[in-house]
Amino acid sequence: MARPPGPLLLLLLFLLLLLLLTAAVAPGRPCGPAGLSRDTVLGRPGANVTLTCRDEGLANVTVSWQMEERGAGGGPSRRLAEGNALLLRRLRYEDSGRYGCYVGGRLLRSLRLLVEEPPETPRVSCYRRSPDKDVLCEWPLRVKPSPGTRAMLWVKRRFTAENATEQRCRYFSKARKFVCRVKVPPGADTESLVVSTCVNNGAGGSAGEDRIITLSSVLKPDPPINVTVQALEKAPQRLRVNWSYPSSWDPRFYWLRFQVRYRPEPAQTFTEVDQVMTPWLDIRDALRGTRHVVQVRAQEEFGHGAWSEWSQEVVGTPWTDPWDLTSEMGPFSSQFPMDDDGTYGVTLPPELFWEDAADGAGGAVVKASARSVASPYAFLVAGGSLLLGIALFVAIMVRYRQTWRTGGQRGAKPEGEGQHVLVPLGPPSPPLSDTPLLSPPSPPDPGGLHVTNLDYFFSGQ
Known part of the structure; x- marks a missing residue:
């Protein structure tokens, strides 16, 4: 039976594993200040510095100082102060250059002044615009670096x-940041990479924290482009949003998924729509007649990496019915029905009434036109009600007229007449009276109003 390893052996194995991990993570590149020659004097911006010609003062000799070159571009010499020591106050980057001390035109000593400050510690972020592009690592700076600052990047x-x-990084003055292009090693699509950075100059060096990245985790597309918002005809609550893939992403081989957010003005809260796979979207809950702000962003179709930045804001308003003139009605406008087919919309301008108003003949017209006119549908309802009322009145008048006529005929009959009793139909019998009680029936008139037999109901029986 095998014995378990002792504590000493376990400790040695742990130390060996830790050493291997440290060697694998750290690229092992030093990051210190750039080497300075012995004749170089380092000064910080805003500080004072003193340049000395000789360690021991020269007696009875006039020492003069001249600046032989200014910065990297060089330039003509110019005479400075006299004396064994030269004091320079409140240094600037432009004070960098080579200074020489002369005695009788003979150069005794030449010193190089370098005005720099230690670089900022880089805080690196890496991203990849598409699966077929290189990885870019960058970090911003608070202040502009000195001319001698260098930035390097290591990948393994x-x-x-x-x-x-090892790769050199480039400084972009407008964006005020360093950018490094990482060349992906062959076959490293699924492996982890260690990225290290270093920034140094004559005043010092600064190393950033190592970043462990994978090519899928740093994938970050550019925002969608050509975003537009269109209104859909006869759809007062819909908006059509269209956009295009960014130029850095090839949709023939790789796809994107999108997220759309929108809000009505002046609200500040967005409504978001996720999992959009097409380069367009129909918004179906827009507010009628309200401007909406819309933005779009993109991500790799399977969710690898990060979302892009939001696109620029675009605005759009849903379709509005052109016949809805409620908001367009104002003073001096009237609307009249023109045809029997229900077409309206004639507006009379106020200039038609000014001339009549000047001679006093049209004052009432101007006053009436200044009032808002009711809807044509109100006139139709009022007219229908009036016709119905007239029809009822005519029917009542016809009924009472017949009643009055029947009453007049009863008053003209001789006394004793009219006291007849209706009997059922039977064999013919002698007539009870020469004057018939009921009028002879007339042929029915289809659609007519029969009121001739109403005298029976008003006979008082």
């Missing part, structure tokens, strides 16, 4: 003993 595979590749 994690957990391997291969040497790191």
Whole structure:
């Protein structure tokens, strides 16, 4: 039976593993100040510095100072103060250059002044615009670096003993940041990479923290472009949003998914729509007649990496019915029905009434036109009600007229007449009276109003 390893052996194995991990993560590149020659004097911006010609003063000799070159561009010499020591106050980057002390035109000593301050510690972030592009690592700066500042980047595979590749970084003055282009090693699409940075100059050096990245984790597309918002005809609550893939992403081989957010003005809260796979979207809950602010962003279709930045804001307003003139009605406008088909919308300008108003003949017209006119549908309802009322009145008048006529005929009959009793139909019998009680029936008139037999109901029986 095998014995378990002792504590000493376990400790040695742990130390060996820790050493291997440290060697695999750290590229092992030093990051210190750039080497300075012995005749170089370093000064900080805003500080004072003294340049000395000789360690021991020269007696009875006039020492003069001249600046032989200014910065990297060089320039003509110019005479400065006299004396064994030269004091320069409140240094600037422009004071960098070579200074010489002369005695009788003979150069005794030449010193190089370098005005720099230690660089800022880089805080690196890496991203990749598409799967077929290189990785870019960058970091911003608070102040402009000195002219002698250099930035380097090292990349190597994690957990391997291969040497790191060194690449130079470039400073962009407008964006005020360093940018480094990382060349991806062949076959490293699924492996982890260790990225190290270093910034140094004559005043010192500063190393950033190592970043462990994968190519899928740093994927970050550019924002969508050509974002537009259009209104859809006869859809007062819909908006059509269209956009295009960014130029850095090739949709023939890789796709993006999108997220759209929108808000009505002046609200500050956005409504977001996720999982949009097409370069367009229909918004179906827009507010009628209200401007909406819309933005779009993109991500790799399977969710690898980060979302892009939001696109620039675009605005759009849903479709509005052109016949809805409620908001357009104002003073001196009237609307009249023109045809029987229900077409309206004639507006009379006020200039038609000014001339009549000047001679006093049209004052009432101007006053009436200044009032808002009711809707044409109100006139239709009022007219229908009036016609119905007239029809009822005519029917009542016809009924009472017949009643009055029947009453007049009863008053003209001789006494004793009219006391007849209706009997059922039977064999013919002698007539009870020469004057018939009921009028002879007339042929029915389809659609007519029969009121001739109403005298029976008003006979008082």
